[in-house]
């Protein structure tokens with residue numbers, strides 16, 4: 001694997017996102033992800049809301065040394081085109097542990113994501129749908145008793161996800177809010 005080239009692609013992708021006003025995870029979330037994934041060592045990862053693939057590539061690089069894989073999900077055009085382009089590009093440099101399915105997460109056939117639960121799920125999609133993702137993940141058995149879930153941007157957009165903690169408590173999930181920046185943070189969810 002050409003690690004230096006992959007890091008350069010990752011760097012350029014962040015620059016592209018900033019320049020084109022495509023959302024991508026903050027530096028603080030990225031740093032926290034690195035610590036979290038190194039600690040918990042998930043093998044099967046899922047990302048809901050991949051945009052152009054910055055956090056997907058970041059996660060793929062972090063879990064690759066242990067043989068981990070990531071499946072991303074993105075519904076919007078033209079983000080999907082850039083995401084496909086980057087996925088093909090990084091494959092040329094030896095990073096083959098991630099793929100992306102295109103469409104609205106709640107409507108994708110389960111078989112397209114593989115029919116096994118995930119060890120780690122990063123949620124960075126439509127904020128108002130966060131509670132629906134929980135129900136969908138539980139009802140479709142996409143999580144097991146040790147699955148860890150991280151919801152991004154839960155402080156900045158807390159007004160859009162009023163039902164999230166209520167839904168989590170309904171399913172008996174524990175949750176921990178981590179403020180990573182002045183105005184934003186993540187919610188870590190586990191059973």
Ligand SMILES: C[S@@+](CC[C@H](N)C(=O)[O-])C[C@H]1O[C@@H](n2cnc3c(N)ncnc32)[C@H](O)[C@@H]1O
Nearest residue numbers: 023024025049051054055075076104105125126
């Ligand atoms: C904040 S951006 C994701 C940024 C990305 N995680 C990163 O850091 O590179 C949110 C993305 O989620 C996508 N999205 C929102 N709701 C979705 C859904 N229900 N299914 C799939 N994608 C969704 C949007 O199109 C948008 O591109």
